[in-house]
Amino acid sequence: MGLPNVTFKRALSWLAGAFTLLAFEGLGVALGRWLELPVPGAVLGMVLLLLALLVYGSVPTGLAAVSGLLLRSLALLFLPAAVGVYFLRGFATSDWLALLAATTVGTLLSFLLTALLLQRLLRRESPGEDSD
Amino acid sequence: MTELLVSPPFILALNFFAFLLGLAIYRRSGTPLLHPIVGASAFTALALWLLHIPYGDYQRASGLLYALLGPAVVALAVPLRQNLPIIRRAAWPLLVTLVVSAALAPVAGVLIALLLGAAKPILLALSGKAVTTPIALGLAEKVGAAASLTVGIVVFSGVVGAVLGPPLLSRLGIRDQRVLGFALGINAHAIGTARALEISALCGAFAALSMGLCGALTAFALPFFLGR
Known part of the structure; x- marks a missing residue:
């Protein structure tokens, strides 16, 4: 008797979580259109949801569950766009080489600079207290 | 036959299988070099090529996955x-x-x-x-x-x-x-x-x-x- 009730409640909280995500996406898209912002509507929705969660004080269970599921299957969601890489045409070899250099050297360079900057700033903030 | 190959249910099943395959390869290897998307996209591209499915048709049939990207951003x-x-x-x-x-x-x-x-x-x-x-x-x-x-x-x-x-x-x-x-x-x-x-x-x-x-x-x- 008790079991279906628990399942029903869980299903309801998942539905509420899914509805929250869709509602905030819709809200973000509408806000972006209204203010004529060039920012993607879903990102506005994410900021609005973050603000709402800060005001609410915690993350509802259903919302956490649905969000976790979506974020764990991200690779499935952007798979169709990723497959397009194999069908790109019209770039010269020099373009591909530039791309390779920019993504490898560029990423390592900015990785290094991010780390050096943050380390220096953290040291200055709390001298004596090293890594924890 | 071609109509079935570019229908959303078939393409979604293909995507889902490719994702599970990519995930399995990643888990077995344990290196970020083989992130699930690497195996999944290579497998899907190969399948499209072998079955003569144009990329545009595949993309159109994958509409549901594109539609879920927005809610995923909000979920961040x-x-x-x-x-x-x-x-x-x-x-x-x-x-x-x-x-x-x-x-x-x-x-x-x-x-x-x-x-x-x-x-x-x-x-x-x-x-x-x-x-x-x-x-x-x-x-x-x-x-x-x-x-x-x-x-x-x-x-x-x-x-x-x-x-x-x-x-x-x-x-x-x-x-x-x-x-x-x-x-x-x-x-x-x-x-x-x-x-x-x-x-x-x-x-x-x-x-x-x-x-x-x-x-x-x-x-x-x-x-x-x-x-x-």
């Missing part, structure tokens, strides 16, 4: 909310590093490509290289960059950062896990955050925080800089 607010309290411990160093690095990461990539004479579509796609994929796809649409190229760049940058970043820092004697996590989140996004979580919970929390904030900041700043 949840880990961000959970990790936001971290920022109180060192607000200024974190915020300054965030703003500098969010600008530096795409600028470094674009400058290198520019010096090597890359075409404009490549430069545009590179501008989103420090942003997690679902946000980068939304941005690509806004700034007019090719979606596939953008995804390729983001994933490849993520793999490079997640594989080579941690040994690079340890060679330089930087062992602070907050620093490593923050650098992974900005420069290697979701793949870097997954790697950071394997290192420690502290490292993972800093990565999730910097990934979310960097994605949001870039989404607000980039369209204005590119004058759209």
Whole structure:
């Protein structure tokens, strides 16, 4: 008797979580259109949801569950766009080489600079207290 | 026959199978080099080629997955909310590093490509290289960059950062896990955050925080800089 009730409640909280995500996406898209912002509507929705969660004080269970599921299957969601890489045409070899250099050297360079900057700033903030 | 091959149920099943396959390969190998998207996209591309399915038809039949990208971006607010309290411990160093690095990461990539004479579509796609994929796809649409190229760049940058970043820092004697996590989140996004979580919970929390904030900041700043 008790079991279906628990399942029903869980299903309801998942539905509420899914509805929250869709509602905030819709809200973000509408806000972006209204203010004529060039920012993607879903990102506005994410900021609005973050603000709402800060005001609410915690993350509802259903919302956490649905969000976790979506974020764990991200690779499935952007798979169709990723497959397009194999069908790109019209770039010269020099373009591909530039791309390779920019993504490898560029990423390592900015990785290094991010780390050096943050380390220096953290040291200055709390001298004596090293890594924890 | 061809109609069945380009119908949404068949294509969705193909995508789902490819995703599970990519996931299995990644779990078995345990290296970020074989992130699920690597195996999944290679398998799907091979299947499309063998079955003579044009990419455009495949894309159209995958509409449901594209539609879920928006809610996934909104869902990023949840880990961000959970990790936001971290920022109180060192607000200024974190915020300054965030703003500098969010600008530096795409600028470094674009400058290198520019010096090597890359075409404009490549430069545009590179501008989103420090942003997690679902946000980068939304941005690509806004700034007019090719979606596939953008995804390729983001994933490849993520793999490079997640594989080579941690040994690079340890060679330089930087062992602070907050620093490593923050650098992974900005420069290697979701793949870097997954790697950071394997290192420690502290490292993972800093990565999730910097990934979310960097994605949001870039989404607000980039369209204005590119004058759209």
